[in-house]
Amino acid sequence: MAASTAETRDSPRARLLESGYASDDDEDGGRDAREARDERGGAVSRRKTFAARTHSLYLGLGLGGLELERADEEEECESLDFHDVDSHWARRSRGRFPRGWAKWIVAAVIGVIVGLIAFAIDVAVSALFRGRRALFELCRDRVHLALAVFAHIALGVVTAAFAGLLTVYMSPSAKGSGVHYVMAVLNGVHVPKAFDGLTLVVKSIGTIFAVGSGLMIGPEGPLVHIGAAIAMQFTHGGSFGMAELFRSDEDRSDFISAGVSAGLGAAFGAPIGGVLFSLEEASSFWRESTTQRALFSSTIATFVLSVCRAVMSGSAVKEHTAMKQPGLIALGEFDATYYLVEMPFFGALAGVCGVISGLITKLIVVLSEFAPIRNSHRFAQVVVVTAATLGAFYLAAAAGSCVKTSPDETTKWSEASIRLWCKPGEYADVGSILLANKQDVISWVLGAPANAHAAHALLVAFFVTLFGMVSAANLFVPAGLFMPTILWGGLLGRFTAILCNHHAYALVGSAAALAGTFRATVSVVIILLEGVGKSAFLFPLLTAVACSNFTRRMFGASLYVEQLRQAKIPFLHTKPPKSLDDTLCAADICSRDIVYFRTIEKVGVIEDALANTRHNGFPVCSSKSKRVLGVVLRKQLLVLLSRRAFVENLVHAPRAEDGLADESVLGGRTPDDVVSLRRRCDLGVFMQLAPPTTRADASARAAWETFTRLSLRHLPVVADDDRGAVIGMITRIDLIAAAARRPSTHDGDDDDDDDEDGV
Amino acid sequence: MAASTAETRDSPRARLLESGYASDDDEDGGRDAREARDERGGAVSRRKTFAARTHSLYLGLGLGGLELERADEEEECESLDFHDVDSHWARRSRGRFPRGWAKWIVAAVIGVIVGLIAFAIDVAVSALFRGRRALFELCRDRVHLALAVFAHIALGVVTAAFAGLLTVYMSPSAKGSGVHYVMAVLNGVHVPKAFDGLTLVVKSIGTIFAVGSGLMIGPEGPLVHIGAAIAMQFTHGGSFGMAELFRSDEDRSDFISAGVSAGLGAAFGAPIGGVLFSLEEASSFWRESTTQRALFSSTIATFVLSVCRAVMSGSAVKEHTAMKQPGLIALGEFDATYYLVEMPFFGALAGVCGVISGLITKLIVVLSEFAPIRNSHRFAQVVVVTAATLGAFYLAAAAGSCVKTSPDETTKWSEASIRLWCKPGEYADVGSILLANKQDVISWVLGAPANAHAAHALLVAFFVTLFGMVSAANLFVPAGLFMPTILWGGLLGRFTAILCNHHAYALVGSAAALAGTFRATVSVVIILLEGVGKSAFLFPLLTAVACSNFTRRMFGASLYVEQLRQAKIPFLHTKPPKSLDDTLCAADICSRDIVYFRTIEKVGVIEDALANTRHNGFPVCSSKSKRVLGVVLRKQLLVLLSRRAFVENLVHAPRAEDGLADESVLGGRTPDDVVSLRRRCDLGVFMQLAPPTTRADASARAAWETFTRLSLRHLPVVADDDRGAVIGMITRIDLIAAAARRPSTHDGDDDDDDDEDGV
Structure with missing residues (x-):
């Protein structure tokens, strides 16, 4: 190395x-x-x-x-210098900028921009899903089901291909989630090109098209990268010409922490979780001012996103309120009651999730060794894998069954439960999970009543989700794995709880899957807790994360650490390794x-x-x-x-x-x-x-x-x-x-x- | 110095x-x-x-x-050594203890003990308040109102005197909240006797009697000290003989962080807030393992407290669930809706709260200069001030009016709304706020409907609460100021919002008061957010904390920093001061x-x-x-x-x-x-x-x-x-x-x- x-x-x-x-x-x-x-x-x-x-x-x-x-x-x-040079020259000529306020303002601006980009991604992805669904329904109703399926898949492939085109030929750094680049820069390693303006643009547009293509990926990881890239534009070398004010690498890490927190905060509607993620995954030491500014940024990002959504849905005019749907993923509202007796079951489920996430990580890492080198091959891989994945989704959907929509649930889950070839008033259970907009699917899977999915549907969807996640992970498109991870964890949890009619298992499964895949602990708990909004759930979630981490430990490092290793980035943990x-x-x-x-x-x-x-x-x-x-x-x-x-x-x-x-x-x-x-x-x-x-x-x-x-x-x-x-x-x-x-x-x-x- | x-x-x-x-x-x-x-x-x-x-x-x-x-x-x-001595001798003879697991177990045990002590304090304080109320009602109904008032005050004075006796003559370190001792030890200064077994016992018992006496104090700060003292028993020099395993000062700070988080987590039902408080107020740098263990401890403490309460109230048998009332203070459930237009009002209210808390802090610090030196004087001070305070509360109660209890509110606030001399079916509005158990009063003030208190009642109660807080702050009894701070902030917020019938103002006031008095920022937001359970409230709370801090800054250092200064403890901030x-x-x-x-x-x-x-x-x-x-x-x-x-x-x-x-x-x-x-x-x-x-x-x-x-x-x-x-x-x-x-x-x-x- x-x-x-x-x-x-x-x-x-x-x-x-x-x-x-x-x-x-x-x-x-x-x-x-x-x-x-x-x-x-x-x-x-x-x-x-x-x-x-x-x-x-x-x-x-x-x-x-x-x-x-x-x-x-x-x-x-190249390593970063987190300290100003303290030379004779600097001692004599150093001015005292009133930078405190400027930093807060920049943090706010970062928050606003991240919130707006998150909103744009949200709207555009939803539009892509709706458009493809409308096309499907049009073809199905006017022509033939086969054409509808073909058109749906083809449109998805074209969308993914566009994202792949951008990524492969314009900015390969925009590939994947990019969280490991963020970890690197906060740890003190400068990765050239990972945060420049081009990457920012490609990542933002690419995320929309990649996620909108229907691949088993989400916009959360990319939003973290986008947040960091936006923050980087305010530091020296950035586009917004503030270099005179913020030249030191310390300011840079400050802003990047803020950007990361804003990105994750907006993605999950979890401002505090975003801050803790940036602290836990990346930053080497706790500085109070950094943390406060990061919280400020992520709160503003969440707030801006909420206001935009409220304005768009018209509720702002009616209710003058803004904070009803805080994040891209709405985890939904649950009954906070659980039985103490269930704790061992929670633990067992989480342990299983830990094992699965360990295996999945290993698989993704092994497969990444075979990633194509030449650009044309990379692009071809995007096209072929997308087509295969979407085809597999349709096959799995065919294995599922049609379920009658209960009237009171219709409007609530209308985005997630899609009809496909079922009769009007019914929805395809497996097909909905795999083919609908993931963010709607997640709140559906976590929050839907017990009879919404049959056991075998959950199981099929679980396996296909895993397949989709693994196949998409190494593609040359912007791709976050938070969402599929939450989804498969939730599916497994729901499958476990099919007998006892309980949402808690789905949440525990999601937490365990997240903790296992990303080896984050505190931040995962907080992110989910903020999503659900019930601190009463803390204890089961903590149990889940602990158990998942325990079994996960057998399978080596986390996905990000593996990615850092593959990218040959010298990442230093604060404590010396054993x-x-x-x-x-x-x-x-x-x-x-x-x-x-x-x-x-x-x-x-x-x-x-x-x-x-x-x-x-x-x-x-x-x-x-x-x-x-x-x-x-x-x-x-x-x-x-x-x-x-x-x-x-x-x-x-x-x-x-x-x-x-x-x-x-x-x-x-x-x-x-x-x-x-x-x-x-x-x-x-x-x-x-x-x-x-x-x-x-x-x-x-x-x-x-x-x-x-x-x-x-x-x-x-x-x-x-x-x-x-x-x-x-x-x-x-x-x-x-x-x-x-x-x-x-x-x-x-x-x-x-x-x-x-x-x- | x-x-x-x-x-x-x-x-x-x-x-x-x-x-x-x-x-x-x-x-x-x-x-x-x-x-x-x-x-x-x-x-x-x-x-x-x-x-x-x-x-x-x-x-x-x-x-x-x-x-x-x-x-x-x-x-x-004396300063602590956070590093093991790396000498030739140590290099040759150092063994590798498998301490990882042992630390987790100790963290769990600390959590359990803190949870149990919090529960004991809760039960005992409630019993004291109920007993005094029963005595009052007995005297009122059987003999005469004057005797009832006298007996109520006298019993309060006796209770406070007992706490004072213990504190003055057995362990003066148990005085006040003790949070500054915790800050000192986490910063690397060993304060002799502040954490020994005697202090722990005196603090625990003293807190019960001091809070139970009806003084305007709460058990939150003392619980932080108690948590730290329990943690200290597991380190070298402690009672539980684990010195062989945990001899280094680094382990000590680890455990103390856990104890602090557990104490505050249990007090507010906010495990995450507890962890952040210990990080923000005291610890100098972020270490992931410390944080995880602290979260573990505080979750367990909160959980144990909840389980004990559920068992006691019988709901555990019926519902098999545990997490309904997480903390000593239940902030209640609110409507999360607020109007964007209200933000400036929130900010203004918070700014006023910042000014008030700055003045209050100054006043407390100035008064502490006149604290008596001789033990007998100290004890006499406790007796006289308690009598005067309780007398003032009754005078203020007399200035209030009797309000008719609405039938649906009766059971919900039965603990907080007390009758005094009113007719059956009515309660004394000012008297209830000042004389009932503070933890019930707080959730009443934050959550009660708009017509529960008249504007002048809120204003009178606000001023008397401030008076009670200042008079109690320097007494030689264990005394936390979180509760009175939340109370006066809430009262002021409610008074502001008397026109627009909104609970949000009360919460904003409480947050601003807390942030102003203790100059904590992130942790205050999280503590209140966890208490309310709505992350949608983050933005107003953050605004409140920011505005409060802004105006507060004119009035010098926080209460804890002042206490550190008075105790002549050399406290080092991580960043060099300007x-x-x-x-x-x-x-x-x-x-x-x-x-x-x-x-x-x-x-x-x-x-x-x-x-x-x-x-x-x-x-x-x-x-x-x-x-x-x-x-x-x-x-x-x-x-x-x-x-x-x-x-x-x-x-x-x-x-x-x-x-x-x-x-x-x-x-x-x-x-x-x-x-x-x-x-x-x-x-x-x-x-x-x-x-x-x-x-x-x-x-x-x-x-x-x-x-x-x-x-x-x-x-x-x-x-x-x-x-x-x-x-x-x-x-x-x-x-x-x-x-x-x-x-x-x-x-x-x-x-x-x-x-x-x-x-």
Whole structure:
């Protein structure tokens, strides 16, 4: 893994630079002469603007443009810097933006946009389902049933193909749910292109057509990705030009948390559940301000969605109220009564759901290995699988029976219970579950009276739902698996409870399926609880989630973690994994092939280091003892070089303009000194001062915790002798490689594992 | 503050030890001779048991006994160590307990106990209220109204006096809500006696009698304290003897989080709200396992409480269901409809509530300055204030009027609407609010129909409730202020809405009052939402909390923060406060008068340091360059000395017993070497290895973040020169002193402050 991911290092120059430092001058001199000519022309004007431009560039790290260019070339992940660079330069020039309010406003705007997009998706998907149903009924009534079925399937295939076309040829990052990208970015890994404007557009439109095609997928996961992508537009590198205000990666993670919460909150009508999901699945530590803003965003998204729906249905005018249908999925209203005796049954059902979700995840992961590589094959896969899936749905529907609609239920479930080939006043029980709009089907399955579905219909629908989910999971279309998971869990629960006429089992099944598939715990409970609106259900739901997690644990990691692994994204959990041996020290796991700079470094050395290594951060050391004085980032160096921020330029720069180059910056050097410092960079001014370091004899687990808790990007390792010279560097990659080194040593005490991930 | 709290330092020995190290031998030699005689007798047997005892003592930090002894003497706060000591010794001898499951079981047990105690308090308080009411009615009907009033007041005073007696003379820590102690311990400050068994018992019994006396207080805050105290019994130093299993302070904070969540969850029937409260108010960082266990505990507590109530009311037998009345406070069922137009009114009401709660908090804090010191005065205060308060309630009741009971409401609110001197079939409107059981009153005020109370009755009750709350807040009885806060907020909201006949205003008022008084945000919303069970109410509640926080901000810190300040507890927020200046470096804020040890240190030097300083941690440095090699704690040194863990004893100790003293521990020294090492301690074996340090030129804000995010206790500051010698030590106290140094510099950008604490 280490070789294929971001911060790989080639070692050649390290020792060369150490030893050959003094003899570097020749090569340097040659270039000096050449570049001196180039310089003469533009030097004066360049010097004038230099101060101002560098000023704004070095406040934080806002180098969106450069970073993105590089990302385009290499298509690799890069770690994020969650901290502002605390350099001498930044200390002197840092302004105090009144950003508190601005952040709240952006959070609100994110909420509004997510709410509107959720509403648009909702309306468009419903329209697609209704349109296809109208076409079916038209063909059935006017021509022939076979044509109706064919037209229905064909329209579905065309719709899915359009989504596939967009995804395959315009933005492959829009594939699937995208939740793992969100997890990555909140964990501190920047995945290029996963959150740009194109992906946002493709994902939004693609979700509508993919979900509207009738595949066994839902818009929930994509909405999470969409929320994050919207949030990203407000950070540096984004489209809305707020880079000046929100340049730091910390703001970025703040907004993304808000976007994620808004997306999930709107999807389920569960603002609190959305916040907890973003905390539980992705974020590494709890920050109160982040949480409050995320709740703010998700509440607004939910609110906007509700208002839009109320306006559309006309109830807003009549009742002046807005909050009747909070989410895309309405779980319906239940009787909160359950019998204490039922708890073991709940637990057993949840355990079974855990096993099934474990198997399903494994199957999806295994099948994804066979995913086609070429774009045309990917597109063909979308077409073929959609056709096959819809065909299978019709076959299953044919295996079902026609049930008489009871009059009082007719209007309530009119969207979900569809007629197909049944007589007027009847509906096809299996066909309705598989072919109707999923969000209506879910509230129908959870809330319908006991006689709505026969036992065999539930069983058939359950298996076909599983099939549909597995077949759709790896397609190149935007696709969320929350909805099918809730559906199969609910179907299994309902099947279990067919004897005792109880809705609780369906809900327990859904909770267990969700918890098993996504290995989320608290957030799943809250999401469903908010959907149902009865806190009395907490205890059975908690039992379900715990039991499901218990059996689920036998089948390895969650779907998202598997997806992260497949995408080769170095994801760090806050706690060091058990596989990280107690006996390992920081010195054992760090990368030794470091390239370091002096505080006043020759431009040639910097250029060489940038050209010959792919390190993203370099320690700046004292020349005598090699003690770490600071860390300078690759992107800082690139700007320094491109702006020609050499010592001589800085000293000659206009002094009064913004206090940029007065004595204190360069440590009291006069222009006379500068002659001897020509073509050198004063890294001491720009480097991150006093970065956290770890001693070589600190345990690897302690280093891991320091790294994650302080959300670092580079952790220099210093010798444990009296000199304290830098001997290595720990990055994300090193930690993950160390954890993977002995994966099986501690398999025995897996029961201790629930410290991290069980209920 | 620095002088009066834990880790104060007197400086005298620091330089003495540095300079006089070589000439220390004489004094040392004299004592050597004396102690050598003592030693001869018990030396052999002592040496035999030494290994085993030291072994168990040095695994983690479990030194409950010693620590408590010290605490008894000095009655001071002490910081907790959230990390296991990672020493050579610990690395060699650390066992792997299968603690995951044990922790879950303990969490469950905590939940059950908290649930049972909540139930006991509930039953007992109700019985007290009913008994006093029966007495009142008996006297009224048989003798005279005046006697009835007198008997009612007298019984209340006696009850409160009993609670006061217990609190004043047995456990003053049981006073008030105790939430600030919980915040302190979760933040890493150990407050002696606040969580011992005696406090637990006094708090539980005292809460029953204090709340039952009719004072304007509730059992919610005390339940939080009780939950934490129960959790503490399972950690080291606790009563249930699990110290072997859960010795680390990290486990302690885990359990306390669970206990807090269980307490609040049971109090409000809001398990999720309880968890969020413990996260928001107290814990410094989000850990998934803690959260899951806390949710588990609080769910079980809520469940046990519900089951007990169902069994008692007989509904369990009839309906086999348990979750009908989840919490001590039932907020009742509302119509979830509100008009969008009403949002500004909600906001205005909430803003007013914020102002009122700010003033109330200020008043309570100011009055607490005049709290009596002597125990007899404290007790007298309880008696006098209770009598005055109850008298005032009767006066206010007399100002109210009698309202005819509507037949359908009679049974529903029979507990809350009491007759007093009214005719049969009527109730006293003000009197009922002030004199009935508060938990019934709250659901009555929030849920009763519009004509239940006249406007002037609500206004009178509102003012008298405020008076009762302020007068009771500083009494020496266990007293929670959640309930009166909800009550006055609800009364004000109801008064506002008297024209438009709406329950939403009462709820908004309650939320705003809670948010204003306790400055909690997310958790308040969730608690009330869970109580009402309608997520549709989220948006108005969030608005209320935001508006209340906005106006509240003008009035300084929350009640809990003020209480922490008064109790002189050094509480650290995760984020550095704005008052911590950007220009300060770690070197500026650290304590300079450090005493450091060599790895092999003379016993005399250690004894001197322990005797002459009050430092709780000492850096262990290399003798040449003064580089920090480790940190050793005072309590470790105390054990080392008391066990005579000198080099010569360790080398002579039986080698095979548990691999205690083989070569690797002492670095290959033979007994021959030991002659020259007599009466020295090998601190290198026991010290915390490679502790996190900070450079002198790191910014103070960065040091603060390192300190809190890594939950450290001591952060050595090393020079930023080539030698890297230790120049100081940062502890909790230093950070707080630094933040307090320039409190008014940045008052201007208070609007940026909402990053930390606003919605």
